[in-house]
Amino acid sequence: MRTGRILLIVFLLLVLVTICVVMGLQLFRVREVVVEGCSQRDPLLVAELAQVDYDESIFKLRLSQIRDNINQSPYFEVEEIGYILPDKLRIQVHERAERAVIQFAGSLIIMDEEGYILEVRQSLGDSTVPVVTGLEVSSFQVGEQVESEDPKQLSALQVILTTLLDQEATHLISEIDVAEVSDLCMITTNGFLVELGNFENMDEKIRWLRGTLPVLISEGYVSGTLNLSTGKNATFQGEGEPLQLDLEEPESSQTQESSDLEEEPGVEEAPQSAPEETQEDAQATQTPQTGDEE
Numbered sequence: 001m002r003t004g005r006i007l008l009i010v011f012l013l014l015v016l017v018t019i020c021v022v023m024g025l026q027l028f029r030v031r032e033v034v035v036e037g038c039s040q041r042d043p044l045l046v047a048e049l050a051q052v053d054y055d056e057s058i059f060k061l062r063l064s065q066i067r068d069n070i071n072q073s074p075y076f077e078v079e080e081i082g083y084i085l086p087d088k089l090r091i092q093v094h095e096r097a098e099r100a101v102i103q104f105a106g107s108l109i110i111m112d113e114e115g116y117i118l119e120v121r122q123s124l125g126d127s128t129v130p131v132v133t134g135l136e137v138s139s140f141q142v143g144e145q146v147e148s149e150d151p152k153q154l155s156a157l158q159v160i161l162t163t164l165l166d167q168e169a170t171h172l173i174s175e176i177d178v179a180e181v182s183d184l185c186m187i188t189t190n191g192f193l194v195e196l197g198n199f200e201n202m203d204e205k206i207r208w209l210r211g212t213l214p215v216l217i218s219e220g221y222v223s224g225t226l227n228l229s230t231g232k233n234a235t236f237q238g239e240g241e242p243l244q245l246d247l248e249e250p251e252s253s254q255t256q257e258s259s260d261l262e263e264e265p266g267v268e269e270a271p272q273s274a275p276e277e278t279q280e281d282a283q284a285t286q287t288p289q290t291g292d293e294e
Contacts (some may be wrong), residue, residue, distance in 0.1 A: 014231065028058045038095050046093055049073055058083055061180040064149040065070060066091075074118045074143040099161050102132045102146065109137075113161035115145045115154055130170065130186075134156060134179025152181045160184070163202045169210055189214065191222060197229030204231040212236070 005019050012208040030052055035043035049070045052061065067078045070093065080092040098115055101124060102109040110119040110127070118138055135157065136149040148154045164170040173194075175187040192213070196205055205228040212226060212234045224238040 028057050028086050028091055030054050030056060030061065032089070034084060034088050034090045035093065036090070037079065037093040040097050041095060045072055045073075046091060048075055048093065049076070051088075052089060058085075058087065058089065061089065072143075074116065078179050086093050098129050099126060099165065100138065100157070101127065102135055104137045104140070109140055109146065111146060113158065113165050117142050117146055117156055118145060128171070130161075130164075130173045131175050132178065133175060134177045136146065150181070153178045156181045156184055159199045159202050160186075160196070162205045167203075167206050167210060169206055172209065172213065190217065192216065193225045195225060195227045195229050197231075201231030205229075208234045 029223055031054065031062050033047040033050060033052055035046040037078045038046065040124050049072070050066045051069050052066065063081050066089075067081055070076050070078050070091070075096050077093050077094045077096070078091060080090075082090050096112040096114075096118055098118060099113040100111055102111065108121045108124060110121060110129075111117050120140075120142060135146075137146060138149045139147045146154065157176065160176055160178075161170075164173060172188055173186050174189045175183045177187075182198050183261050184199060186194040186196065188194060190213075194200070194209060208231075209226070216224070216226070216236060221236070221238055226238055227235040227237070
């Protein structure tokens with residue numbers, strides 16, 4: 001009698017375990033792929049590249065293979081992959097976007113701000129990214145960084161593109177010339193030549209670019225050279241005109257300096273009478289705004 005009771009308990013336990021296993025297999029099957037990190041391309045593209053078997057148990061997925069499948073696309077790089085229990089696979093990607101184009105050997109090399117090649121085309125189509133000139137390309141392969149005979153050229157290009165992107169100013173530029181890393185220059189979409197000098201202090205130089213362009217346009221200039229090589233000021237020379245427009249330090253910096261001076265105890269600013277300004281002087285000392293107005 002006692003033996004029969006024990007056998008019954010064992011049988012019931014086996015049935016219970018079997019039910020739990022069957023339910024578990026159903027519960028932990030992949031039902032959804034959650035993709036994060038896409039801003040320009042459809043996340044469904046990443047889910048398709050992953051090639052996930054939705055009938056498979058989530059714990060049987062080969063995550064390394066899924067990562068490799070996605071990384072085959074030059075537009076995506078997997079940063080993190082894991083589970084959202086009980087039935088979701090989460091994939092975090094770094095999305096590469098078109099930031100510049102290089103004309104080389106009769107083709108157009110499309111790349112991101114880090115120099116990774118996304119595509120090789122015969123025409124730009126609707127793309128409006130800046131054209132890179134002067135880069136001495138030694139080799140290139142889709143999905144890899146472009147290689148230059150002068151590595152400093154690529155470094156300079158990366159700094160320029162990254163800074164333009166960070167300050168949302170890429171749309172202002174139509175061409176970037178990196179032939180001379182100590183004498184870099186750009187051409188704006190409205191035709192101004194911009195002299196950058198070397199690629200140091202690029203953050204400040206692009207701020208000056210964003211601040212001075214609206215001033216020049218509002219004054220009616222349609223061409224000329226904007227020199228930002230120092231990173232501390234901006235000088236403009238209009239073509240065919242003797243007038244040189246020297247733009248002072250941005251107002252935000254001056255305001256901060258004045259504020260610091262007022263807060264320092266025992267220091268007072270002596271009032272000064274402002275000299276009379278001629279019309280030419282007034283034009284020569286206009287101060288650009290360094291806000292986000294583009």
